[in-house]
Amino acid sequence: MAATAEVAGARAPKQSFSRAALPYLLSLPALLVCIGILIPFFTAVYYSLQRYNLAMPFLRGFIWFDNYKDFLSDPAFWNTVSISLIYTALTVGIELLLGLGIALLLQRPTLFNNALSIALMLPLMIAPAIASLMWKLMTNPNFGILSYLVGLVGLTDFKWASDPSTALLTVVLVDIWVYTPFMMILLLAGLRGLPKQPFEAAELDGVPASFVFFRITLPMLLPYIITAALFRMLDSIQQFDIIYAMTQGGPGDKLMVFQVQAYLEFFTYTNVGRSSALLMVLWAIAYLLSHQFIKSWLRLRERARGQA
Amino acid sequence: MHERERDLVAQFMQRQIGRRELFRRMGQMGVGAAAASYLLNTASTQVLAADFDWQAHKGKTVTLLLNKHPYTDAMIANLDNFKTLTGMDVKYDVFPEDVYFDKVTAALSSQGTQYDAFMTGAYQTWQYGPAGWLVDMNQFISDPAYTAPNYNWEDMLPNLRASTAWSGVPGEALGGEGAKQWAVPWGFELNNLAYNKPLFDKLGLGVPKNLPELIETAAKITKDAGGPYGIGVRGSRSWASIHPGFLSAYSNYGQKDFSLADGKLSAAMNTPESKAFHDLWVKMIQDSGPKNWATYTWYQVGTDLGAGASGMIYDADILGYFMNGGDNKEAGHLAYAAIAPNPEATAPTPNVWIWSLGMNAFGQQQDAAWLFVQWASGTEHGLFGARKMDFVNPVRQSVWDDQEFKDRIAAKYPGYIEQYTTSAPGSKIYFTPQPLFFNLTTEWAASLQKMVAKEVPVSEGLDQLAESVNRQLKQAGLG
Numbered sequence: 001m002a003a004t005a006e007v008a009g010a011r012a013p014k015q016s017f018s019r020a021a022l023p024y025l026l027s028l029p030a031l032l033v034c035i036g037i038l039i040p041f042f043t044a045v046y047y048s049l050q051r052y053n054l055a056m057p058f059l060r061g062f063i064w065f066d067n068y069k070d071f072l073s074d075p076a077f078w079n080t081v082s083i084s085l086i087y088t089a090l091t092v093g094i095e096l097l098l099g100l101g102i103a104l105l106l107q108r109p110t111l112f113n114n115a116l117s118i119a120l121m122l123p124l125m126i127a128p129a130i131a132s133l134m135w136k137l138m139t140n141p142n143f144g145i146l147s148y149l150v151g152l153v154g155l156t157d158f159k160w161a162s163d164p165s166t167a168l169l170t171v172v173l174v175d176i177w178v179y180t181p182f183m184m185i186l187l188l189a190g191l192r193g194l195p196k197q198p199f200e201a202a203e204l205d206g207v208p209a210s211f212v213f214f215r216i217t218l219p220m221l222l223p224y225i226i227t228a229a230l231f232r233m234l235d236s237i238q239q240f241d242i243i244y245a246m247t248q249g250g251p252g253d254k255l256m257v258f259q260v261q262a263y264l265e266f267f268t269y270t271n272v273g274r275s276s277a278l279l280m281v282l283w284a285i286a287y288l289l290s291h292q293f294i295k296s297w298l299r300l301r302e303r304a305r306g307q308a
Numbered sequence: 309m310h311e312r313e314r315d316l317v318a319q320f321m322q323r324q325i326g327r328r329e330l331f332r333r334m335g336q337m338g339v340g341a342a343a344a345s346y347l348l349n350t351a352s353t354q355v356l357a358a359d360f361d362w363q364a365h366k367g368k369t370v371t372l373l374l375n376k377h378p379y380t381d382a383m384i385a386n387l388d389n390f391k392t393l394t395g396m397d398v399k400y401d402v403f404p405e406d407v408y409f410d411k412v413t414a415a416l417s418s419q420g421t422q423y424d425a426f427m428t429g430a431y432q433t434w435q436y437g438p439a440g441w442l443v444d445m446n447q448f449i450s451d452p453a454y455t456a457p458n459y460n461w462e463d464m465l466p467n468l469r470a471s472t473a474w475s476g477v478p479g480e481a482l483g484g485e486g487a488k489q490w491a492v493p494w495g496f497e498l499n500n501l502a503y504n505k506p507l508f509d510k511l512g513l514g515v516p517k518n519l520p521e522l523i524e525t526a527a528k529i530t531k532d533a534g535g536p537y538g539i540g541v542r543g544s545r546s547w548a549s550i551h552p553g554f555l556s557a558y559s560n561y562g563q564k565d566f567s568l569a570d571g572k573l574s575a576a577m578n579t580p581e582s583k584a585f586h587d588l589w590v591k592m593i594q595d596s597g598p599k600n601w602a603t604y605t606w607y608q609v610g611t612d613l614g615a616g617a618s619g620m621i622y623d624a625d626i627l628g629y630f631m632n633g634g635d636n637k638e639a640g641h642l643a644y645a646a647i648a649p650n651p652e653a654t655a656p657t658p659n660v661w662i663w664s665l666g667m668n669a670f671g672q673q674q675d676a677a678w679l680f681v682q683w684a685s686g687t688e689h690g691l692f693g694a695r696k697m698d699f700v701n702p703v704r705q706s707v708w709d710d711q712e713f714k715d716r717i718a719a720k721y722p723g724y725i726e727q728y729t730t731s732a733p734g735s736k737i738y739f740t741p742q743p744l745f746f747n748l749t750t751e752w753a754a755s756l757q758k759m760v761a762k763e764v765p766v767s768e769g770l771d772q773l774a775e776s777v778n779r780q781l782k783q784a785g786l787g
Binding site: 057159 | 440545547
């Protein structure tokens with residue numbers, strides 16, 4: 001017995017150490033991922049406080065918030081803010097409406113609807129840069145199918161992404177084509193997951209369809225809508241590939257969104273300081289917008305719990 | 309090798325007979341084309357190896373970063389020659405041009421040692437050189453311990469040598485006193501007209517000699533050709549839209565991008581003469597350019613000419629050269645002409661783009677890398693590329709003087725040699741070297757887009773551009 005007690009006594013500290021270390025070991029991967037994100041983030045913050053152009057290393061030095069102060073008086077920066085927000089609002093808004101509409105049409109899980117929902121997912125499988133090149137060809141005035149089709153309705157000189165008045169419309173169309181399926185699939189999953197009882201009760205009571213949609217479907221679907229919109233909003237405000245592949249931010253400065261400007265500043269102009277500062281501003285805008293979205297989502301959840 | 313065959317190859321190497329004659333006589337001796345090529349390659353290697361230790365770095369491997377380009381194809385096709393000559397191996401990564409310079413910037417700015425040498429443009433050296441990423445090639449070129457006696461640096465076209473050398477002082481002339489040779493010219497392009505000859509003949513058009521004639525001819529093509537538009541020029545929002553036809557014409561009107569006073573730069577794009585030139589250029593695009601001009605890069609400009617969608621282009625001469633072959637619809641129909649856009653100018657002044665070879669300052673084997681650069685920019689490889697591949701335009705006078713090369717070009721590319729000969733004396737980089745080149749030139753392209761789209765009148769657009777440029781120059785301590 002004594003021997004057994006001794007052995008047990010000797011093992012006990014080992015087990016407690018493993019047990020104590022377990023939470024840290026389990027969180028280690030998350031910590032590593034965090035470090036992988038935080039190091040570049042703080043490096044960018046550090047660079048954004050410097051005058052740092054790779055082509056002029058002799059000028060490098062801390063200028064603290066001067067890069068940010070320069071933005072305030074720079075009309076090009078305010079143009080970037082404005083274009084980025086307009087682009088985000090248009091793409092997220094239209095994709096949400098279209099995605100919701102398509103999801104409602106495909107709500108009943110029939111064989112045809114399931115097949116169609118898979119087919120509609122195809123644009124999402126294409127890399128946005130490739131989709132942009134496809135659209136660039138389709139809008140070519142010499143042989144593009146879309147140029148031909150708009151020509152049939154009398155728009156023979158439609159310049160698509162080349163014209164300042166239609167450039168935004170063109171890239172928004174490409175974004176809608178690529179990302180509407182994303183909205184559709186999230187909302188479709190939400191619609192099919194809603195409890196059936198309220199709808200059955202409404203049907204028994206002979207409630208009009210519009211009332212069912214606005215008073216039952218939409219409020220119950222709202223958490224899904226907010227989640228889908230949040231994902232798309234974060235993606236849209238950081239738009240790069242579609243715009244860069246189609247117009248490089250032109251014509252003029254019409255499509256000079258944050259990521260395109262930051263990319264040019266770094267890779268073409270080698271201005272690391274200004275590029276980092278631009279990305280910091282973009283991060284702040286994305287943070288504020290997502291913060292608002294998440295607050296709304298939590299409020300809805302609280303309300304739903306209260307009602308329950 | 310038999311004596312008679314060796315003598316024959318020796319005669320060829322001494323330029324006593326041409327390549328065609330060599331192969332004809334080899335054929336008579338019963339030597340097949342493949343065997344003859346082998347003998348020739350061996351002899352070339354022996355000639356190169358004379359009086360210089362090409363084997364000094366035998367067993368080493370140099371790694372290259374390359375852009376997908378016919379020059380690269382020609383180099384890869386001849387790489388065995390280098391390997392035999394030096395006993396070295398070569399590894400390379402090839403990227404398409406869309407991402408190529410991003411790769412170079414990333415590789416060099418990270419001070420990586422992966423690549424020993426790489427392709428670069430002369431403009432890029434205005435960033436890479438002052439940043440300390442490039443080796444000054446002067447230390448190798450001028451030292452006989454590193455450079456073979458037959459390398460003949462003086463054979464390189466003088467304007468190209470100067471255009472790839474800069475002191476790093478903003479505004480100071482290229483190739484001036486104290487300039488560092490940041491890169492070695494490899495192949496280059498100057499900007500002139502390439503046109504669809506059958507279309508011109510059909511419409512009874514003469515080749516335009518200056519910008520007013522160019523505008524008029526382009527308008528006639530757009531009006532009368534029944535489909536094709538008049539003139540292809542680049543228009544995308546990029547510095548690359550400014551350097552070809554646009555700057556060639558601009559400099560022919562005696563205009564400059566910047567003026568320099570007391571070591572400070574200031575914008576010179578909004579002088580009355582510059583505004584008058586911009587008026588002409590903008591009108592030409594509005595009247596006779598491609599509909600999607602604002603998205604046009606060199607690729608669209610070239611393919612439209614090759615596909616018969618445009619009547620002519622004012623762009624790189626080699627772009628017209630490449631469109632005259634392959635499976636292009638208009639292959640064999642294109643012709644070339646020099647243009648002096650200013651009616652009062654006496655000769656063309658094409659701005660040039662120079663594909664050059666640079667060496668990584670962080671590379672661990674710079675001596676070995678120089679052997680590669682020396683071989684790739686040498687006369688023998690230049691001749692191989694010019695005669696057998698599409699390594700045009702050559703950067704060496706001796707290659708331009710080569711009869712076999714000239715005969716090949718004259719047979720398939722009517723007017724190409726003549727446009728080069730007429731333009732060569734005035735062809736060089738006409739930009740003012742300064743480290744903000746890419747920012748300010750891209751902004752110039754964006755301004756042009758606004759003017760062509762009639763978002764802003766030319767005069768007002770240029771005043772706005774000059775104001776913005778001056779502000780940025782001041783912020784960078786250059787203005």
